[in-house]
Amino acid sequence: MTTQTVISDCMLCVWDCGIKAHLDNGRLVKVEGLPEHPITKGYICPRGEALPDYVYSPSRLTTPMLRENGRFQKVSWDTALDYCAEKLNGIKEKYGPKALAVFCGSVGVENIEVATFARRFKGAYGTPNLLSVENICYRARILARQVTFGRYPIDDPADSRCLILWGHNPDSSKGMLSEQIRAKLADKDFQLIVVNPKRIPLSEKAYHLTIRPGTDAALGLAMLNVIINEDLYDKEFVANYTVGFPELVQHVQQYTPEWAQEVTWIPASDIKNVARIYAKAGPSCISQGINSLDQHRNGFQNSRLLSIMQAVTGNFAVPGGWVEGPRIPLANLSLKDQEEPLGASEYPIFSSLWGRKAPFGIATLFPQAVLEGKPYPIKGAIITAANPVVSFPAAHQFKEALSKLDFLAVMDPFLTETAELADVVLPACTCLEKGGLSYVYGVVFGEPYAMIHHKVIEPVGESWPDWKIWCELGRRMGLGEYFPWQEEEEVVNAFLQPGELKDALNLNPVGAYYGDKQYYIYKNKKPNTPSGKVELYSQTLKDHGYDPIPVYMEPGISPINTPELYKEFPLILISGERSQQYTHTQQRMVPVLRNSNPEPLAKINPATAAQYGLLDGAMAKIETKTGQMQMRVSFDKDLALGVVSVPHGWADANVNLLVDMEVFDPITAYPDFKTVLCKATPA
Ligand SMILES: Nc1nc2c(c(=O)[nH]1)N[C@H]1C(S)=C(S)[C@@H](COP(=O)(O)OP(=O)(O)OC[C@H]3O[C@@H](n4cnc5c(=O)[nH]c(N)nc54)[C@H](O)[C@@H]3O)O[C@H]1N2
Ligand SMILES: Nc1nc2c(c(=O)[nH]1)N[C@H]1C(S)=C(S)[C@@H](COP(=O)(O)OP(=O)(O)OC[C@H]3O[C@@H](n4cnc5c(=O)[nH]c(N)nc54)[C@H](O)[C@@H]3O)O[C@H]1N2
Ligand code: SF4
Ligand SMILES: [Mo]
Numbered sequence: 001m002t003t004q005t006v007i008s009d010c011m012l013c014v015w016d017c018g019i020k021a022h023l024d025n026g027r028l029v030k031v032e033g034l035p036e037h038p039i040t041k042g043y044i045c046p047r048g049e050a051l052p053d054y055v056y057s058p059s060r061l062t063t064p065m066l067r068e069n070g071r072f073q074k075v076s077w078d079t080a081l082d083y084c085a086e087k088l089n090g091i092k093e094k095y096g097p098k099a100l101a102v103f104c105g106s107v108g109v110e111n112i113e114v115a116t117f118a119r120r121f122k123g124a125y126g127t128p129n130l131l132s133v134e135n136i137c138y139r140a141r142i143l144a145r146q147v148t149f150g151r152y153p154i155d156d157p158a159d160s161r162c163l164i165l166w167g168h169n170p171d172s173s174k175g176m177l178s179e180q181i182r183a184k185l186a187d188k189d190f191q192l193i194v195v196n197p198k199r200i201p202l203s204e205k206a207y208h209l210t211i212r213p214g215t216d217a218a219l220g221l222a223m224l225n226v227i228i229n230e231d232l233y234d235k236e237f238v239a240n241y242t243v244g245f246p247e248l249v250q251h252v253q254q255y256t257p258e259w260a261q262e263v264t265w266i267p268a269s270d271i272k273n274v275a276r277i278y279a280k281a282g283p284s285c286i287s288q289g290i291n292s293l294d295q296h297r298n299g300f301q302n303s304r305l306l307s308i309m310q311a312v313t314g315n316f317a318v319p320g321g322w323v324e325g326p327r328i329p330l331a332n333l334s335l336k337d338q339e340e341p342l343g344a345s346e347y348p349i350f351s352s353l354w355g356r357k358a359p360f361g362i363a364t365l366f367p368q369a370v371l372e373g374k375p376y377p378i379k380g381a382i383i384t385a386a387n388p389v390v391s392f393p394a395a396h397q398f399k400e401a402l403s404k405l406d407f408l409a410v411m412d413p414f415l416t417e418t419a420e421l422a423d424v425v426l427p428a429c430t431c432l433e434k435g436g437l438s439y440v441y442g443v444v445f446g447e448p449y450a451m452i453h454h455k456v457i458e459p460v461g462e463s464w465p466d467w468k469i470w471c472e473l474g475r476r477m478g479l480g481e482y483f484p485w486q487e488e489e490e491v492v493n494a495f496l497q498p499g500e501l502k503d504a505l506n507l508n509p510v511g512a513y514y515g516d517k518q519y520y521i522y523k524n525k526k527p528n529t530p531s532g533k534v535e536l537y538s539q540t541l542k543d544h545g546y547d548p549i550p551v552y553m554e555p556g557i558s559p560i561n562t563p564e565l566y567k568e569f570p571l572i573l574i575s576g577e578r579s580q581q582y583t584h585t586q587q588r589m590v591p592v593l594r595n596s597n598p599e600p601l602a603k604i605n606p607a608t609a610a611q612y613g614l615l616d617g618a619m620a621k622i623e624t625k626t627g628q629m630q631m632r633v634s635f636d637k638d639l640a641l642g643v644v645s646v647p648h649g650w651a652d653a654n655v656n657l658l659v660d661m662e663v664f665d666p667i668t669a670y671p672d673f674k675t676v677l678c679k680a681t682p683a
Contacts, residue, residue, distance in 0.1 A: 001025055002024075002025055002026075003022065003023065003024055004023045005023070006021045006455075006456045007019075007509040008432065008453055008454040008455075009034075009037075009040075009438045009451060009453055010031070010044070010048040011107070011453070012048065012051070012054070012586070012587075013110065014106070014110045014440060014444055015040060015174060015175075015176065015444065016110055016441065017037070017040040017043055017045075017176070018040050018042075018510065018511075019031050019033065019034055019044065019048060019051075020032045020033070020034050021432065023456070023457070026458065028051065028052045028055060028056070028457050030052065031044070031051040031052065032044060032049075034510065037451075037510055038449065038513075039441050039445055039447050039449055041176065045175050045580045046580050046592075046593060047580065047581065047583060047587055047593065050590050051432060053591065053592060053593075054430065054590050055433070056460065057414075059414055059415070060413055060414065060427070060461060060463070061412065061414060061419075061425060061428075061463065062460065062461025062462055064076065064077055064079070064462070065080075065424070066083060067422070067424070072425065077464070080424050081473050081476050082476060084407075084424055084473055085473060085476040087380065087406075087407040088100065088380065088407070088473075088477060089478075090407075091380040091407060092126070094379075095377065095379050097125055097126030098126075098128060098129060099376070099377060099378055099379040099380060100122075100127045100378070100379070100380045100382070101127070101131050101366060101369075101381040102118050102119075102122040102125075102129065102130050102131070102381070102382050103130075103131045103366075103381055103382065103383040103386055103388065104118040104130065104132045104383075104386060105132070105384070105385045105387065105388070105391070106137060106391075106583075108132060108133075108385050108386075109133065109137075110438075110440050111466075112439065112440075112495065113437075113465065113466055113491065116333050116495070118130065118384050118385075118466070118470070119333075119359055120333050120334060120470065120483075121382075123334060123336065123337065123482075124335055124474055124483070125477075125479070128337040128339045128340055129342055129361050129378065130361065131341075131361055131362075131366055133391075134358070134363070135343075135350065135362050136363070136392070136670060136671060137291050138290060138291065138294070139350070139358075140300045140667075140668045140670055141288065143300065143303075143350065143353065143667075143668065144300055144306075144307055147304060147307075147349070147541065148308065148311060148534060149311070149529070149534055150526075150528035150534075151528060152324060152443075153310075153316060153321075153322035153323055153324040154322060154324065154444075154446030155286070155287045155288075156321060157180060157181070157285050157287055158180065158320070159320030160190075160283050160284060160320035160321070161189055161190055161191065161281045161283060162190070162277055162281030162284040162285070163190070163191075163192055163193070163284070163285050164193040164194075164274075164285070165181075165193070165194045165195070165196070165200070165287055166195045166196075166286055166289065166293065167195065167288060167293045168288060168289035168292065169196065169289075169578070170202070171200065172578040173289075173290065175580065177287070181202060185205050191277055192206035193207045193209070193277065193278065194206040194207070194209065195209045195216065196209075196211065197211055197213050197572075197574060197643050197645075198210075198638050198643075198645065203638075207273070207274055207277065209270055209274065211264050211265065211266055211640075212263070212265040212572070213555070213572050213640075213674055214297075214554075214672075215264040215265075215552075215554075215555075216293050216296075216305075217298055217301060217302050217551075218255065218264050218552045219271065220302070220306060220550075221252055221255035221550070221551075221552055222256065222264075222268075222275075223271060223274065223275040223309065224248070224308065225252040225253065225255050225256055226271065226275035226276065226279075227278075227312065228248070228312070229253075230275075232275070232276065232279035232313075233279065233312040233313060234313055234314025237311070238312055238314075241527075241533055241534050242536050243531045243534070243536065243537060244535060244536035244537020244538075244548070244549065245312070245536055247549060248308070248312070248536045248549055257269075257271040263552065265640070278313065282313070282315070283315055283318050285315065285320055285322065288306055291576070292576075292674060294665075294670055295670055295672060295673035296670070296675060297553060297556040297663050297664070297665055297675075298552075298553040298665060299665045299668060299670040300670070301550035301667070302550070304538075304550050305550045307322075308536050308550070311534045312536065316522070316534065317519055317520055317521050317522055318519060318520065319519060323446055323517045323519060324517070325442050325446055325447065325448035325515060325516070325518065326515035326516070326518065327442075328448065328501075329501060329514065330439070330495050330496065331495055333494060334359055335482065337357070337359070341361025341362070342361035342363075342369055342378075343361050343362025343365050343669060344361065347362055347668065347669050348544060349544055349546075349667055350362070350667065350668045354530070354540070362669045363388075364392070364664070364669055366378065366381075367394065367398055367401040369401075370404055370405060371401050371404065379405060379406045379407070380408065381402065381405055381408050382409045383408070383411070384411040384412070384428070385412070385428075386418065387412075387416040387584070388402070389402065389416075389418040389421065390417050390418070390648075390649060390656065391584050391585055391656065392656060393656055393661050393671040394626070394656070394659065394660050394661045394671075395656035395659075396627070397661070399421070402421045403421055407423055408421060408424075409422055409423065410422040410424075410425050410426070411427075411428045411466060412425070412426075412427075412428055413427065413460075414586075416585065417585075417651050427461060427463040428463055428465070428466055429459045429460070429463045429464060429465045430460075431453070432455070433456070433457055433458065433459045433463065433465065434453075434455055434465035434466075434488065435452070435453060435454055436452075436488075436491070436492060437450060437496060437505075438450060438453045439451075446517065447513075448515040448516065448517065449511055449512070449513050449514070450501065450511055450512065451505060451508075451512070452506070452509065454509065455488065465488070467485065467488075470483065471483040471485055471486075522534070536549065537549055541667075546666070555672065556662070556672055557663065557676065558675060568679065569623070569624060569625065569679045570677075571608070571612075571677070571679060571680060572644070572677065573624065573643075573644050573645075573655075573676040573677070574645050574646075574675070575645070575647070575648050575655045575656075575659065575673050575676070576648040576655075577645055578647075579597055581593040581597040582597065584649045585648075586649070588651075599650075600631055600632075600646065600647050601632055602620055602622060602631040602633050602646050603636040604633060604639065604643075605635070605636060605637060605640065605641050605642075605643070607641060608641050609635060613681070613682050614681075615633065617632065617633065617634070618633055618683075619631070619633070619683035620680045620683055621681050622646065622658065622678055623658075623679050623680075624658040624659070624676050624678045625660075625677070626658055626659065626676075627657040628658070629653050629655070629658065630653065631653050644680055646658075658678065659671065
């Protein structure tokens with residue numbers, strides 16, 4: 001027997017943990033964390049450990065499939081791709097290129113190969129419509145920080161003396177951060193603050209604030225009120241490097257802690273205390289949930305408020321605050337759009353900030369384009385690395401839209417609920433069956449670090465890596481000039497041009513840094529904002545008709561905003577808390593993970609449950625004005641009264657059938673996943 005260990009990284013979620021993959025005779029048998037990896041430091045979660053069961057799952061798609069007379073038939077790659085090429089060229093001829101949507105899910109965020117080739121294909125085909133998770137995940141905070149700082153600084157918790165976990169439970173979504181925080185808690189000068197409708201495991205050691213969902217801006221504004229009125233801000237930084245402080249001072253006067261107490265359910269005394277701790281501790285760092293503050297009617301402004309807080313307290317570009325790294329020197333394989341994607345005119349800042357165009361459109365406008373032909377009809381789609389039928393809001397609308405298309409192709413390692421609607425299903429490799437490059441660390445950890453993503457095993461069945469599918473398809477459609485690559489190595493080389501980084505990465509399988517974090521950058525480099533300063537007041541937002549300084553906005557539907565609806569639906573539904581067994585809709589087919597998390601649970605405080613006759617372990621019917629479903633109740637005394645927390649990603653109990661798309665953030669078009677009114681009754 002020959003054994004072998006390959007160093008690579010897990011791409012099952014956005015953290016890209018370094019791994020050691022052990023093989024027996026070419027078969028993956030065990031996966032461990034990689035202690036030498038400077039960022040993930042040997043961390044591995046249950047999904048990473050279960051990689052062998054995941055990649056060899058009997059549910060894997062092993063051949064392409066074509067729908068014939070309503071049923072899938074196994075076909076060769078030639079047949080499948082010729083069919084796709086004919087249909088795609090047909091759509092272009094009949095309706096023009098923009099009638100095609102290329103849809104790429106969250107895997108495209110962590111996997112450069114998946115995202116880049118989807119993006120390249122849309123450019124080669126000529127459609128501007130790359131639709132992705134960008135308008136439901138993460139982008140809002142990037143944009144809010146860019147509007148404020150002219151760049152995208154990221155939490156730098158290692159050196160912080162005060163950390164606010166704001167709508168974030170790293171034990172479920174970012175395990176390596178929990179480990180880092182637990183180690184820091186040994187230092188008695190380090191202070192942890194948690195803002196969450198639920199007490200999380202780390203709340204034990206923290207100043208915990210139980211907040212009403214969707215009212216985070218009220219807390220932020222009241223904290224600023226205290227910080228400014230008690231003179232706790234960084235005067236030197238504010239005076240020299242910001243614009244709009246006088247306007248901010250005036251603006252926050254209306255938002256007193258006493259006012260915020262009514263809105264947020266947090267006692268005014270606690271608001272004052274945390275404002276003082278945060279402003280005085282220095283360096284302080286707000287680590288916001290990856291989406292829990294963004295998926296709201298005022299998601300963008302929530303993120304912007306946190307940026308303003310970091311700025312006035314002088315926690316920008318300092319160790320332990322928010323810090324930016326340099327850009328990675330990679331080739332840009334995207335091709336220029338000729339036209340505007342869906343939503344470009346309705347969401348101008350999201351689509352183009354100061355002339356920097358976003359390469360994607362607004363994915364949540366997809367159903368409307370298909371079903372109503374607005375603003376123009378979308379007739380075909382290729383979906384890669386996404387399962388929108390389960391993961392997107394108003395899931396019934398996505399399902400209907402996908403079913404009505406003239407042509408739908410799906411690339412995925414599994415026959416997902418979305419793939420089931422396709423005309424053609426193309427079996428994709430999982431991350432371990434292909435090589436590539438991992439550099440997402442810069443975007444999600446602020447660490448200028450990259451590594452070669454080494455292929456661990458040969459493709460399972462007849463699956464192909466995404467890059468190969470796009471290249472072969474492109475060539476068959478007469479777009480071969482854009483897809484010259486035949487081998488994996490050529491693909492990696494296309495990203496990585498000759499130079500120091502390439503040499504360093506080739507030399508060290510664990511990876512290499514490509515620069516340093518940019519501390520105190522404002523001292524010698526002006527922010528890329530129109531004023532050349534950190535913008536507490538944003539003229540850009542004002543010019544677009546948005547609030548130049550964030551105001552408090554009630555959630556779209558809420559006890560206060562829609563009191564009539566609240567009478568019928570008296571509970572607040574928050575959705576999408578992560579669990580370590582699953583990434584979104586994935587991994588349900590892996591027995592070891594399924595056994596430890598067998599079904600979705602609706603969490604509710606026992607006192608609230610008693611009011612509605614709900615029993616621990618019994619089934620409940622959960623209804624919103626959009627839909628209803630059944631789920632087992634699980635008592636959770638850590639959850640705020642009047643709140644129900646439901647996970648996402650479960651096809652048979654899909655919370656996104658309860659979430660509609662009526663409430664959008666007017667700036668980023670984010671849907672409101674986190675504050676939906678519901679009722680729960682015994683089923
Ligand atoms: N209610 C509610 N809904 C939510 C959220 C919430 O908080 N609440 N969160 C939202 C967020 S933040 C996100 S990011 C989205 C995620 O939404 P999606 O991206 O749609 O979700 P995933 O289940 O990760 O889908 C990824 C798919 O890619 C496939 N895949 C894995 N590796 C590869 C590969 O290398 N190539 C290809 N072609 N396919 C691959 C997987 O099998 C899976 O089917 O969900 C959102 N949905
Ligand atoms: N295991 C696992 N890890 C993942 C993923 C996964 O699917 N599985 N997905 C990855 C992706 S794409 C994403 S976007 C991230 C998501 O990561 P996060 O958004 O950080 O998600 P969580 O850590 O679950 O924390 C969300 C917390 O927000 C709280 N919350 C809900 N509503 C509100 C609110 O209105 N205000 C406040 N203050 N808190 C609120 C919830 O109670 C919950 O504890 O996770 C990433 N990591
Ligand atoms: S699934 Fe787990 S091991 Fe894999 S990258 Fe995410 S956190 Fe790391
Ligand atoms: Mo996400």
